[in-house]
Amino acid sequence: MKRTAIVTGAYGAIGKSIAEGVASAGYNLVMVGRNEAALLQCRDELVRSTGNHDISYRVVDLSRKQQVEEFSRSWDGPLHILINNAAATPRSRLETPEGIEMQFATNVLGYLWMALFFRDHMAGLDDARVVNVASYWAGDMDMNDLEFRVRRYNNDTAYRQSKQANRMLTRALVPVLGEKGIFVLAAHPGDVNSRLSNNLGYGGWESPEQGASNPLYCALDPSLKGVSGKYFEHKKEVSCPFAADHEAVKRLLKICMGY
Ligand SMILES: NC(=O)c1ccc[n+]([C@@H]2O[C@H](COP(=O)([O-])OP(=O)(O)OC[C@H]3O[C@@H](n4cnc5c(N)ncnc54)[C@H](OP(=O)(O)O)[C@@H]3O)[C@@H](O)[C@H]2O)c1
Numbered sequence: 001m002k003r004t005a006i007v008t009g010a011y012g013a014i015g016k017s018i019a020e021g022v023a024s025a026g027y028n029l030v031m032v033g034r035n036e037a038a039l040l041q042c043r044d045e046l047v048r049s050t051g052n053h054d055i056s057y058r059v060v061d062l063s064r065k066q067q068v069e070e071f072s073r074s075w076d077g078p079l080h081i082l083i084n085n086a087a088a089t090p091r092s093r094l095e096t097p098e099g100i101e102m103q104f105a106t107n108v109l110g111y112l113w114m115a116l117f118f119r120d121h122m123a124g125l126d127d128a129r130v131v132n133v134a135s136y137w138a139g140d141m142d143m144n145d146l147e148f149r150v151r152r153y154n155n156d157t158a159y160r161q162s163k164q165a166n167r168m169l170t171r172a173l174v175p176v177l178g179e180k181g182i183f184v185l186a187a188h189p190g191d192v193n194s195r196l197s198n199n200l201g202y203g204g205w206e207s208p209e210q211g212a213s214n215p216l217y218c219a220l221d222p223s224l225k226g227v228s229g230k231y232f233e234h235k236k237e238v239s240c241p242f243a244a245d246h247e248a249v250k251r252l253l254k255i256c257m258g259y
Pocket residue numbers: 008009010011012013014015032033034035060061062063064084085086087088106133134135136137163188189190191192193194195196197204
């Protein structure tokens with residue numbers, strides 16, 4: 001039976017290349033995003049380019065816990081690979097209908113909710129992996145003001161905080177997922193021209209294929225079977241100071257679990 005993978009943000013610049021790599025590797029691929037027309041078009045393109053007909057999609061707003069939960073409840077069958085890639089960088093401070101700051105909800109809680117709600121679908125499988133697409137562009141976390149209620153919102157600061165959180169929560173999830181036999185890695189993709197990077201005021205000099213290559217390595221390379229909690233750039237493990245702060249990692253997980 002084919003192995004199954006989810007890629008979130010699958011019609012974005014890097015997400016589409018990740019999705020293409022996963023489909024080319026012969027996976028049953030489920031693409032996740034908010035825009036049905038974009039998902040449909042992306043699916044048709046990937047079926048053509050990869051020859052893999054087992055590509056489908058689901059419309060889910062990952063910034064909304066209830067939608068993620070409903071998605072996981074309606075999931076039928078095992079899930080071997082989850083690639084959390086979707087992220088947003090709105091230029092002004094936005095909130096979800098639940099009143100959560102948008103970058104924190106999408107880039108941080110969305111990743112966590114996907115991993116937690118899909119954990120049981122991934123339990124006990126051979127080499128089940130969660131890959132959190134993070135970034136070297138990370139830092140400036142304020143755990144007392146994760147939603148920019150006190151600090152003046154700046155989309156770059158909010159983004160760097162969210163990518164720091166991805167790396168910390170990757171570490172935090174090791175025991176939570178490990179008890180179900182699931183491994184979790186964080187991957188920097190590369191600097192790629194996209195709406196996300198343009199919102200932050202930069203372009204990007206790497207192709208989407210180059211950007212996808214490290215997340216794909218973390219998701220698919222057999223040599224990483226059993227490796228968990230690590231952060232990778234350019235297919236190399238890089239030590240992460242954020243993940244090494246165990247007290248902060250525990251505190252962040254506790255805060256996020258409260259949402
Ligand atoms: N580009 C870079 O240079 C760079 C560098 C380091 C790390 N990264 C990381 O790479 C990942 C992909 O970024 P990208 O540059 O490819 O950005 P992108 O082209 O803007 O793609 C982002 C994707 O996420 C989706 N998304 C956003 N909010 C969503 C939500 N609430 N629910 C579902 N889907 C949602 C977007 O869909 P909509 O169109 O519907 O919003 C889009 O498909 C991100 O995690 C980013 O942090 C990128």
